[in-house]
Amino acid sequence: MSEFLEFGAEHLPYILEGLPITLGLWALAMAIGALFGLLLAWARLYGNKLIYGAATAYVEIFRGTPMLVQMLFIYLGLPEIGIVFDPFTAAVIAIGLNTSAYQAEYFRGAIRSIPRGQLQAARAMGMSQFQGLRWIILPQALRRVIPQWSNEAILELKYTSIAYAIGVSELTARAEKVGYETFMFFEVFMLLALIYIVLTGTVAQILQFLEKRTAIPGL
């Protein structure tokens, strides 16, 4: 045990230098996923045939292929047609586009779960469809989506480790490097697992707090 603590004290600082990269990847990807996911949800709920079809195809493609393949395609495939990203940007785009497909489905479900009559009441007062969604439906749907969204957020936090495959120097890449330098793979990956558990636990707590804070009294 004391050996493990010693190992930790020595190598933790180096590994944790990857923390801002991991959190940056995650936060940017989740933000892209939320914005794009809302847009996709809107397209699948209210779009015409063409928009609906395009959004549906997008969701199916990104949910039906591995995220690692998507990331490798963006980082290694796209340069062949002249689109070049640095590893960090490629990873953000890959994780962001992937999670947007999942978030779209969660948003869509949450929006559909709000009783239709409320949008009708908003329209009957003279709100436009957009105003009704913005002021009446979305505030409720966003509350309702928190549990699923928080699952997705935790999943994506762990998925940022995939970025190690294209050379992003995040937590996992750094831990692996320490492993090859010390040959103490058991200790280093134990340490890495602990770091991820602290991160995912914290995110889960924060989102649970948010869920309680925004709960609607009487419901």
Place this chain on the structure above:
Amino acid sequence: MLLQVENIHKRYGTAEVLKGVSLNVVAGQSKVIMGPSGTGKSTLLRCINHLTPPDQGRVLVEGVEITSANLNKMREKLAFVFQDFNLFTHLRAVDNVAVGPRKIRGMNKVAARDLAMRELERVGMVERAEAYPAELSGGQQQRVSIARALAMEPKVILFDEPTSALDPELTGEVVAVMKQLASDGMTMLVVSHEIGFARQAADEIIFMDGGHILEQGPPEQLFASPQHERTRQFLSRIGEGGAGA
């Protein structure tokens, strides 16, 4: 003429629900639409503010026809009170009432809240202004939804069976509010079988059957001597008119 409804037709598949309905409402009048269920009363009301777009026919408010271009502006003049209230679940009672003035009429926060409190006062709901819809009884929710309609300062309020989702002991408080509005001079078009309201507050009863207006007239006349057999049958079924009255 405040509200003109001309020759409204509505068809669902092969069933023609409205077969050319026309009616007028003068400012300050309240009219009650009655008739057996499935005769298109609610559909008519929903066609009037285009929640259900009519297949044919026109609706004019103060002489201006409702079109898809002016729909949102015109709906501000045509408030709608729903059978199942449809309050906004995430907003307190006062914010349910204030949200329209704020977001649609561009009122500032303080003015909208003041207006909302005045309208809640009118329906006797000031004490529960800070409650959420799920914390209110059905009758209280419906009174808040009436305040929400009033806050848009509409020309006409359309009521779609406002008491039929309520427990019998809760209908009284809603009917009382509606009677008060009618006597304040609010223009109202009400689909309801509330005999008390119809007798005391309606200027005219419109009796619908099979997608048509069968007959219409002042309540005392229509209840005492209905011209059509269908009207007579209906009135005796809801305990009004006929031999016993």
